[in-house]
Amino acid sequence: MTSSELARRLSTHDRLAVARAISRVENDREDAGALLRELAPKLGHAYRVGITGPPGAGKSTITSELTKLLRTQGKTVGILAVDPTSPFTGGALLGDRIRMQEVSMDPGVYVRSMATRGSLGGLSAKAKDAADVLDAAGFDFVLFETVGVGQSELDIAKAADTTVVVLVPESGDAVQAMKSGLMEIADFFVVNKSDREGSDQAVRALTTILTFRVTHREDEWIPPVIKAAASKNEGIDRVLAEIEKHRAHLLKTGKLALRRIERERERVHELVEIMLHTDFWTAERSAILERELIRISAHETTSFDVARELTKV
């Protein structure tokens, strides 16, 4: 099927076309380019939400419960799961699996998991391509579920219009969030499993940290901290309300358009890196490297000089 045929068939009702289009952007960069060119005029409808946090925080439960709630409002939902600990991709609890199965049977929902290992370099670019496919197909919401460990996963979460960071009450999670860069990307925090001990302290600790970051600009968004117990379906309505509040804020301040431009800027940067790398390692340059590695190990030259020489060829 040509890219333009595939683009024409793409709709929330044609799961086969959606699956095929995502496989196409996953498998070949040039094919992806051709398809995305066809999809460009159809983009911009979907609202993109990133759901991230450390392993075991309950991201997939929040994702599935949020999806169910959106469905009761008649919204269609595309889910991209890039999380080795998620029920979409493997290591799941029985409850999670059943919950997900329910969700994925719904014709208004499309669920796709994307591999993490081995392809980290291009994964973030591919996840954004797949989100464009879902957007062009007409889904109202695209949810990225990614585990907040590693730069690539952070890049994906950051690519959303609204980024939700899910934590558990246990002390240490907030500290880890600060260290791992989750703090910078969060539009709001969900302290999940809030029936556990220490959830009020966790909310207070986070709120205190966040207060120090306020710059008192008038259009400033201060990331709220809300509580949920997703597996008991508590607080999911607050999660959705917060998403809508943040969306309204972005629209009112004109930040939504800016954020989407920044997203495309990072995407061009990322694609340029991939293309430069792919174009660079020709047979000739690879042969030079092999020859020079012998000289490096004999201490006759350095990796710096070899790299410099190669980039001049």
Place this chain on the structure above:
Amino acid sequence: MTSSELARRLSTHDRLAVARAISRVENDREDAGALLRELAPKLGHAYRVGITGPPGAGKSTITSELTKLLRTQGKTVGILAVDPTSPFTGGALLGDRIRMQEVSMDPGVYVRSMATRGSLGGLSAKAKDAADVLDAAGFDFVLFETVGVGQSELDIAKAADTTVVVLVPESGDAVQAMKSGLMEIADFFVVNKSDREGSDQAVRALTTILTFRVTHREDEWIPPVIKAAASKNEGIDRVLAEIEKHRAHLLKTGKLALRRIERERERVHELVEIMLHTDFWTAERSAILERELIRISAHETTSFDVARELTKV
């Protein structure tokens, strides 16, 4: 001071020259290239050990206790700490700080911490450059202490001759190790804080997992799992014995030279990426990007086509 003057002054006794040389490789890539060229003939003496693992596993305690033990054998030690949770770089416990202060007062030890935030792209390259400085200065051992979270930190640990992964007995750590890629880079494991409950089970679980990986080649190295309680100075002798055993294995099988060649191969790749990126974003290309971002947001073109166009300029 010129690179050749600095290279001449460099020795384990001249801390100022060592500090200056590391600052030089940290701050400017071209200066780094010139200095490393001067240092090339002096390389190859130091044995490089990577010490990595999740936050809180006790890497810095192992690093300082191992250093003390090496000093009793008259060995000089250079330490590079790339770990936001380490006593070298900040968030430390009082005991860790005192321990580290003791070690760093010793004239046969040089301790340097390297920043993690903001410079992740080039950090791994810079840590390897700094290790070359310590090697050329004549240190017998270079210890990299890095927190095993994130690709850059894994790259650093992998750059060692022997890589030690430190875990705690708590269940889940072994599972995390598998997921985060620590399993692939470990030459041996230390289950630290072995006075805690569950340490024997943790050792057994790891050993079982590792058994499945054996390929029964004759020169195969099966990563051992040893126990330690570094803060009580228990098991540090076993850690050093394991390092020496692995070193002997690498020498006997010829793998040490191969491993060092692979390290330089990855280093050239890394430097090429950095150089391509730096050379690429000229004022002209940046201007094209700004212009095209407007067209992307009007859905008239795609990030893919813009990236393709830019790489053709």
